[in-house]
Amino acid sequence: MASKSTKGPSTLSSVNITFLGTASAQPSSTRNHSSLALRLGGDVWLFDCGEATQHQLQRSSVKMGRIKKVFITHTHGDHIFGLLPLMASCMNGAGGTVEGVDDMRMQAGEEREPLEIYGPLGTRAYIRNGLTYTHTILGSPYVVHEVRFPTDPATQDHTHLAAHSSEVPGRNIAQVDGVWPNIYEDPLVTVSVAPILHSVPCVGYVVTEKPVPGKMDPREYIPHLKRTGTPMSVMSQLQQGETVTLSDGTVLKGPGRRPGRKITILGDTYDPSPIAALAENSDILIHEATNAHLPGVDPDTKPGDSYESVEARTKSRGHSTPQMAGAFAMHIRARQLLLNHFSARYPGNDDVDDGARKTMEAIKALAAEKFTGEVVCARDLMSVDVHSSPP
């Protein structure tokens, strides 16, 4: 997957989401800062990388060495403070050598594929400054592609510092009709990006698998192939949806391609409507639900609070309630809604603790008031396989 080789597999063997951190600003004993791993076949793409993401990776089944791309939704610390230490660990970046001793990393890695990092303006400057002031030497290259808002400078790196020795020049990607379409594309998937509203520039990512071969019933084809003495290898052409004309003039048409899987991963937001068109019909929508009004469930519920007042307060901080997430999932006709980015007050051990389960069930129920599809409250290290939607 995502390899430039033309010999790569023609479909994704599996698509999996593993939540590495589901907390909002503060980590708790059961939730770490924001990060999730999307596994596409053997490759790993990270979305956000809060502090201690590498520690969470160590606890998960996701292989750190498989990380090929990192997508940052916004540069708030709880979404990016783990990126530099992760790079140092993945890319052999710690330590150094004393004067007069060669550092082998200075020669190595030129030919390797760079780690690709995507994010809004400031992502490149943050990484470059952080690596430089910490004297970090990396054993392989990296590149930062920035999605630039219309109010951002169209060019330049947003810092006076010269590029880090391992930094490859990245693109500054301009908006087209309010979104950033196809910022990445390979034979199997595309990634498009759109703004979502938060207290700072923030985006959501839509990862779309390209159309996949349709279901094929061999019994429809094999008798024709046998009758005409056509080699069975033609079946693989048909499987790809191609049309084949047999020696007796019979025209066989493979099954039509079905839409691939579509996953929309949002950063923090109080209004994600600018991404609605891109995100339509997502198989999975990952949406934050920082705060909720849970009278009778959350003992810290303030006496004067109501659904309206909690929503107003949550929005004023740039965030969403479960109902807002549910409404957006409904609006884009998502198949499944995965909630994350919970306030530290909402425990993440609902798989083993009854009180936690009650709280998270209540949050789920609030989202379900607005959304008829499946709702799941994510917890750290939860793993979700993404299947194609039924035809």
Added chain:
Amino acid sequence: MASKSTKGPSTLSSVNITFLGTASAQPSSTRNHSSLALRLGGDVWLFDCGEATQHQLQRSSVKMGRIKKVFITHTHGDHIFGLLPLMASCMNGAGGTVEGVDDMRMQAGEEREPLEIYGPLGTRAYIRNGLTYTHTILGSPYVVHEVRFPTDPATQDHTHLAAHSSEVPGRNIAQVDGVWPNIYEDPLVTVSVAPILHSVPCVGYVVTEKPVPGKMDPREYIPHLKRTGTPMSVMSQLQQGETVTLSDGTVLKGPGRRPGRKITILGDTYDPSPIAALAENSDILIHEATNAHLPGVDPDTKPGDSYESVEARTKSRGHSTPQMAGAFAMHIRARQLLLNHFSARYPGNDDVDDGARKTMEAIKALAAEKFTGEVVCARDLMSVDVHSSPP
């Protein structure tokens, strides 16, 4: 302690060291990145702050809200990547508000004491850039004082970025005779700093408690006070070592003051000799021991390795072996040697695991070959009370 009030206690009630992270470059399941907390009475001073230090604080008995100062030995990532997220958490620094909503933090905190951060050149720039590019708003101020090497610029901030809105101008401290004496002083302690040799500019910190009242035997004084009708409150003057002349001309002299506790905390080093004079007679020396030659104990021991080859390799990377740490402890006549900054291959669960205990005992024995005082291999969350040396 460390308060500007003249009403503070005249002695430190307790001095305690809690190791928050004892790993070198890479964290393992039993050791986190470098950090330790020095508790002086009720205040907490952090020394280094690797990634996930705030997570370690949550697991420890050290109160995050009590952190008054942070001392950085060098700006390698494994010693500083946890600082910005810690500041965000301690100083109410996460999140933000949407346009048109006031952020109360912008008005708050002006009158509060700034968090004081000390470190070599680049510490200020690292913090400023990191906070700025992550849009971090803090609820209280901070200041960065840098110890500048003779080859560093004597002034300026080492970055083009303007100061962060919560940053108070800090000092750039020049060396005096090769060290930075008394960079901090209050009625109870002083902090002096000296270079130690590593692959990048690196320092060690010497925290010295000021002389404390000597042991007083009340029986030496009370009969004289009673005889002359002197109020018993004079005892507290005597306890402070003062001289008091009684009404009958008798001169009473309180016990002489004893030296206070002295703690030397080193960063990474292959040769700490420039700090030797300052560190002399430390009650506690904290010294790294990144790599060791452990034939028969460490299964990863390379066939051709010897004590000499391991030491040469360790030094070439700017680090020390246990023997080097022991020799330095002996050289400065330290009372106790605490080893930290262990390679990820040396497990940190030696309190519960026999294999780990064997490894760490072997490392301790290597240091003890060169040092006759007590040697302790630190582990994460280990807590050590620092007592005055016996008279």
